[in-house]
Amino acid sequence: MLVMDRPRFREVLDSIPSYKPGRPPAPGALSSYKLSSNENPYPPLPGVMDAVMRAAASMNRYPDMAVVELHARLADKYGVVVDQVATGTGSVALLYHALQASCVEGDEVVYAWRSFEAYPIAVGLSGATGVTVPLTAGARHDLPAMAAAITDATRVVVVCTPNNPTGPAVHRAEFDDFLAAVPSRVLVVVDEAYREFVTDPDVADALTPAKERANVVVLRTFSKAYGLAGLRVGYAVGPAPVIDAIRKCSLPFGVSSIAQVAAAASLDVEPALLDRVDALVRERGRVVNGLADQGFAVPDAQGNFVWLPLGDRAVEFGGFAQDRGVAVRPFDGDGVRVTVGEPAANDRFLEITAEWRAEGEPTAAAPEYATTF
Numbered sequence: 001m002l003v004m005d006r007p008r009f010r011e012v013l014d015s016i017p018s019y020k021p022g023r024p025p026a027p028g029a030l031s032s033y034k035l036s037s038n039e040n041p042y043p044p045l046p047g048v049m050d051a052v053m054r055a056a057a058s059m060n061r062y063p064d065m066a067v068v069e070l071h072a073r074l075a076d077k078y079g080v081v082v083d084q085v086a087t088g089t090g091s092v093a094l095l096y097h098a099l100q101a102s103c104v105e106g107d108e109v110v111y112a113w114r115s116f117e118a119y120p121i122a123v124g125l126s127g128a129t130g131v132t133v134p135l136t137a138g139a140r141h142d143l144p145a146m147a148a149a150i151t152d153a154t155r156v157v158v159v160c161t162p163n164n165p166t167g168p169a170v171h172r173a174e175f176d177d178f179l180a181a182v183p184s185r186v187l188v189v190v191d192e193a194y195r196e197f198v199t200d201p202d203v204a205d206a207l208t209p210a211k212e213r214a215n216v217v218v219l220r221t222f223s224k225a226y227g228l229a230g231l232r233v234g235y236a237v238g239p240a241p242v243i244d245a246i247r248k249c250s251l252p253f254g255v256s257s258i259a260q261v262a263a264a265a266s267l268d269v270e271p272a273l274l275d276r277v278d279a280l281v282r283e284r285g286r287v288v289n290g291l292a293d294q295g296f297a298v299p300d301a302q303g304n305f306v307w308l309p310l311g312d313r314a315v316e317f318g319g320f321a322q323d324r325g326v327a328v329r330p331f332d333g334d335g336v337r338v339t340v341g342e343p344a345a346n347d348r349f350l351e352i353t354a355e356w357r358a359e360g361e362p363t364a365a366a367p368e369y370a371t372t373f
């Protein structure tokens with residue numbers, strides 16, 4: 001028998017799950033809502049569609065590789081120079097670039113767990129070894145433990161605030177202590193994908209250290225609050241040498257001309273953006289209060305999502321909600337992340353949790369959370 005050679009891939013790929021998209025709601029459900037991917041339920045902001053249509057007319061041309069206009073707008077917004085700003089195809093891409101720029105085989109990357117499901121994949125692909133630090137009982141980052149997990153091999157620490165999927169944001173005092181404890185040779189990547197939704201008055205300010213320190217970079221995105229998830233554009237603000245390293249790892253012409261224009265146009269209409277964010281934050285409060293009234297222990301929700309710590313029943317709840325027309329994101333054995341959507345979707349979700357409560361005693365083993373609703 002002829003044995004054919006075939007292309008071989010890096011061993012690390014065996015440990016990386018093939019991508020599973022957020023499930024769309026069951027077809028045929030009376031009404032169905034997708035609350036599984038932390039998307040913004042609103043259509044594009046005013047003026048953005050027009051800008052996109054105009055940009056679409058020149059799609060035969062490559063985008064501006066230097067992203068001149070958008071970088072200038074972001075630099076202006078944050079009081080930095082353009083050399084302190086990079087853009088990418090979503091802030092996830094910028095995380096990949098930061099890791100690729102920093103890590104080789106044998107290096108270590110510290111991050112909290114449970115956190116964003118892209119982290120183990122991005123870290124694995126960089127060749128580095130992930131060192132995970134469990135969240136505290138309140139589903140928060142344990143920053144002292146993360147600082148203590150740094151070794152001579154550590155190149156990067158990722159801090160996700162607010163933490164996806166559990167919700168709490170890192171606080172100012174603990175973050176300042178953390179930065180003081182992290183050696184300056186270790187890059188701190190602060191993933192603030194949900195920063196616009198934060199109402200916690202104690203939230204850490206990562207932008208100031210990103211401007212002042214050599215080893216702090218902040219990632220933000222147009223996908224969530226700005227509602228441009230489908231266009232793929234995020235950005236990094238940090239020290240010029242870090243930004244330069246990130247840019248060197250970027251794919252050429254990654255951020256499309258349409259995405260560049262849409263992001264810039266979104267920055268023109270920030271008051272409208274803030275109205276929408278306020279409405280979602282109010283809905284978040286309504287959902288959190290509704291869940292608390294039903295007896296759920298929900299950790300502090302600072303993003304556009306809530307976390308149900310259902311433990312062993314997480315996947316079961318995912319199916320339960322799916323059957324009732326709402327797609328949510330269960331994490332096996334741990335909990336369920338549910339996006340705050342339009343009011344009708346949130347109403348439906350609260351009906352489903354009430355029905356779930358009526359049928360069992362799901363939160364008996366749930367941990368206690370210090371909640372600030």
Ligand SMILES: *Cc1c(COP(=O)(O)O)cnc(C)c1O
Pocket residue numbers: 038089090091092093116160164191193220221222223224229232233234
């Ligand atoms: C959604 C999300 C991102 C960003 O996604 P992009 O669409 O790639 O900008 C980054 N980090 C976390 C924690 C997220 O939840």
